[in-house]
Amino acid sequence: MILVTGGAGFIGSNFVLDWLAHSDEPVLNLDALTYAGNLHNLDSLRGDPRHVFVHGDICDRALLDRLLAAHRPRAIVHFAAESHVDRSIHGPAAFIRTNVQGTFTLLEAARTHWQALPADEQAAFRFLHVSTDEVYGSLGPQDPAFTESHPYQPNSPYSASKAASDHLVRAWFHTYGLPVLTTNCSNNYGPYHFPEKLIPLMIVNALAGKPLPVYGDGSNVRDWLYVKDHCSAIRTVLARGRVGETYNVGGCNEMTNLEIVRTVCALLDELRPDPAGPYSRLITFVKDRPGHDRRYAIDARKIERELGWRPAETFATGIRKTVQWYLDHPQWVAQVQSGAYREWMATQYPSAHAKVA
Ligand code: NAD
Numbered sequence: 001m002i003l004v005t006g007g008a009g010f011i012g013s014n015f016v017l018d019w020l021a022h023s024d025e026p027v028l029n030l031d032a033l034t035y036a037g038n039l040h041n042l043d044s045l046r047g048d049p050r051h052v053f054v055h056g057d058i059c060d061r062a063l064l065d066r067l068l069a070a071h072r073p074r075a076i077v078h079f080a081a082e083s084h085v086d087r088s089i090h091g092p093a094a095f096i097r098t099n100v101q102g103t104f105t106l107l108e109a110a111r112t113h114w115q116a117l118p119a120d121e122q123a124a125f126r127f128l129h130v131s132t133d134e135v136y137g138s139l140g141p142q143d144p145a146f147t148e149s150h151p152y153q154p155n156s157p158y159s160a161s162k163a164a165s166d167h168l169v170r171a172w173f174h175t176y177g178l179p180v181l182t183t184n185c186s187n188n189y190g191p192y193h194f195p196e197k198l199i200p201l202m203i204v205n206a207l208a209g210k211p212l213p214v215y216g217d218g219s220n221v222r223d224w225l226y227v228k229d230h231c232s233a234i235r236t237v238l239a240r241g242r243v244g245e246t247y248n249v250g251g252c253n254e255m256t257n258l259e260i261v262r263t264v265c266a267l268l269d270e271l272r273p274d275p276a277g278p279y280s281r282l283i284t285f286v287k288d289r290p291g292h293d294r295r296y297a298i299d300a301r302k303i304e305r306e307l308g309w310r311p312a313e314t315f316a317t318g319i320r321k322t323v324q325w326y327l328d329h330p331q332w333v334a335q336v337q338s339g340a341y342r343e344w345m346a347t348q349y350p351s352a353h354a355k356v357a
């Protein structure tokens, strides 16, 4: 089996669903169920013996040791993180704890486990660390896109904590030989995206007739990738990536935030017209995010050249699927917004380790 950390979050839950749609290899899913973790994302796997969920923290070394000894995963795919830049500005401590201390603890547990494996299992073992393009800092309008050798220049507490975790992963390869892989991906969007991030926030606010807050002048640029394309990239790197290497993953979809919000509004005008008028009437420019990076752009030629991966979706196809998914899942949105899912989880998993095998 494989061990997935953070498999109840946005990308992690998409990955678990995608993995089990392509393979019968079981997934051990370790997630602390913070505000961003939502087991309803995995409702379709209820009763499926290929999915084993464990409510626990990657900072808990004893738990990690027990899980690795009991399940002997052949690979670890590490998504668990604090992931929201705005939250990192208001409360960086949780980002240092999970992203730095948590990755360190997981690396140490993985190293102990890996060193005790027989030689053939040691050679096949992989630790895949999922990271972000934000570690490279901010680009000017004419700068070339980030390659894997771009200097690390993180600007937010979030990106600094992810950069620190990337450095730890690199060091565990060079110092101990742990067979690691790192992926640095651009902004994802798609189903199960928590509505505090740009695209889902705009969809749910528009449907509720609330303002659509655009930071600054809306001209900051991101490179958007449909989440299922990110999942296929991770499967590809896990299967065929060269140990110790990093791979940039992007969607070749650079757009300004204002373009993104206008696209969402236009799709909603088509799919769920509002009698009060076009949704773009709700666009509201608000105070900019402190230290707001101007532009991210990924050069994904290495993963294409070496591993043959390319995104399947264009932004036009991916955003249409995403808006349609939110229109089709009002109950998921309502649960996330009401906090009802957290109450449900408190009943299901009253204490950490409750489900530890
Ligand atoms: P998310 O915030 O939606 O999910 C994070 C998950 O990790 C949640 O389920 C949460 O409960 C869990 N978690 C948090 N702290 C934990 C801990 N201490 N122990 C165990 N589990 C814990 O994040 P996401 O958007 O799905 O991002 C997943 C990964 O991908 C992160 O490492 C992030 O840095 C990276 N990434 C995200 C994006 C993006 O656009 N969302 C882009 C590039 C890279």
Ligand code: TYD
Residues within 6 Å of the ligand: 084, 085, 086, 187, 196, 197, 198, 199, 201, 213, 214, 215, 220, 221, 222, 257, 289
């Ligand atoms: P976000 O989804 O938080 O991702 P990240 O900061 O990791 O790129 O934000 C994407 C972009 O959208 C970023 O430039 C900030 C901007 N933004 C807004 O303009 N308004 C919002 O309400 C949010 C959440 C983000």
